[in-house]
Amino acid sequence: MLKSKDHTVLVNGSPNPRGHTMTAVRAVLGALPEVMFNAYTLNIHPCDDCKLCHARFACKHDDDMQTVLDALKKADTLVLATPVYFGAMTDMMMRIINRFQQLFEAKFTHKKPFTTIKKLIVISTAASEDPSMFDGVRLTTRLLEELFSVERVHTLLLGHTDMIKNVSQTYEREIEAFKNEIAH
């Protein structure tokens, strides 16, 4: 369980609120954090590389991304939960992450980092047993680690879900170990 003084933001990138990914998240976190976003219900436009944020810290889209960014600014811990879709985080999760391009420009072009995050927790599930199925998730996690100057990254990658009824039972030991890992 995360310490209560942690300000945690959860972004759920699964369209299934009771699916494998959110089952794993619930098992890890206990209660869901107060600040939680569902990628599939947010109104977020895709980044179309208009380059406005390259020129200055701004985005042409006026949508729910502003609420996500406001929450991120206050977050110590960011939890990203996503199934694997064709070797990557889901498209709706990636839509949010692609809008971080504004933050990428802020940090690397304008030299004014938007925010930092102490702890990044990534929880992902995939149907396949092949561990390389999570390569895309790992790479995106690494880019976010750099973007937010993350102090500690923790990833829980659970495969083989097509053969599993209850992910929290099948992976009970891994989830317990992960809970200890993120608590320290």
Ligand SMILES: Cc1cc2nc3c(=O)[nH]c(=O)nc-3n(C[C@H](O)[C@H](O)[C@H](O)COP(=O)(O)O)c2cc1C
């Ligand atoms: C559009 C789509 C693409 C998927 N692509 C992959 C994939 O590339 N590799 C894989 O192992 N599983 C893939 N899956 C299976 C999901 O990753 C897996 O069932 C996951 O545990 C679902 O999580 P959820 O129950 O939280 O939605 C895909 C599922 C869908 C719907």
